[in-house]
Amino acid sequence: MTHQDPEQQAGDHPANDPLSHLVAEIAEVAEYLWQKGWAERNSGNISVRVNGLIREAFPSGSISSATPLSEPFLRMAGDLYLVTGTGCRMRDVSREPDKNLLMIRITAEGDGYEILSPPETKSGPVVPTSELISHLMIHRYLKEHQPTKRAIVHTHPSELIALSHSPVYKEESLLNRILWGMLPETTILVPEGLGVIPYRITGSSELAYASVNALQSHSVLLWEKHGCLAVAPTVMEAFDLIDVMVKSADILLKCLHAGFSPEGLTDEQIEELRDRFHRK
Ligand SMILES: [Zn+2]
Structure with missing residues (x-):
């Protein structure tokens, strides 16, 4: 600049x-x-x-x-x-x-x-x-409620967009359970998982309001059939949040491409990670 x-x-x-x-x-x-x-x-x-x-x-x-x-x-x-x-x-x-x-x-x-x-x-x-208006609406919420989060990154990761085209995988709780199971870092780094926002037209205030709502309990959002949005203290950290979720999605899709359903971590293994890294 x-x-x-x-x-x-x-x-x-x-x-x-x-x-x-x-x-x-x-x-x-x-x-x-x-x-x-x-x-x-x-x-x-x-x-x-x-x-x-x-x-x-x-x-x-x-x-x-x-x-x-x-x-x-x-x-x-x-x-x-x-x-x-x-x-x-x-x-x-x-x-x-x-x-x-x-x-x-x-x-x-x-x-x-x-x-x-x-x-x-x-x-x-x-x-x-x-x-810009969508970004400002999200910044307005962050400034008031999560002031350490200053950065917003929106991008189009193919792997997660692909999963959002599936009536099965776009269900938020199921999708997060599967993605957490693909590798331990996903539970460690994104313990709240993805917030899945049903399709709304790009740039609309409806999409912005739904995003603000979901950001109350998530740092990474998956906009159905569109892309991801992450908020974090820095731009690099926002990128990392999306990157780890995409890694999990990539592993899932690679297993499916290879013709088998991944076994995934067990419930006990995911709970063990939560105990170790998130529950003191
Ligand atoms: Zn977009």
Whole structure:
């Protein structure tokens, strides 16, 4: 990113700048999403609430005029979010984060947002992901109820989407029981399992509200026939949550492709893991 803090000392090395760290982390995860095959064309989006993580002074004259939001976000007035741009490919976010990420600030009235140091490309100014309202609705919930979770990652992992096409596997409790049974780390790292959201059209407030509801008891969601969304303190941790669930789904599908149903860990073995890692 090119946001320069006017108070930044000339001797500060960019590597010591928290914003540079954050941008580098998003770029790294964006590369993983592309390499994993979870990010066809411009699919997926990432956002992070950055208040308190970076110095919040920006040069005047590099702030866009306010864009209205379709609903007010009063408790987020003044909040800063780093978000992927609309139409941006994850492989481009990885390669050129300066041109594919934006810093937005919610207006003092909470009814719009401004873009700080808005990036320009050959095709014009970059604007936030078309899923911005959904991200803000989720950030609103997280800020109030789970404030350590600042990052949202949405992506399209084929293995989990494939399972959500099955009337059997898309049943949440059965799916989680099977995925926990595929390898011990799934129970250790995602003990609450996936929250499965029945199909709703992409970008809708219905999908956002259902997601906020499910995030009360889950950190990773599977949107039926669409993709995954994870929330975590960092973008890397959100990626890891999805990655471990996909690993389990991949093992399940590999066993089924090979012509056998996996045995899976027993109930006793899963309970043993919960006792060891989650019950003190
Ligand atoms: Zn999507």
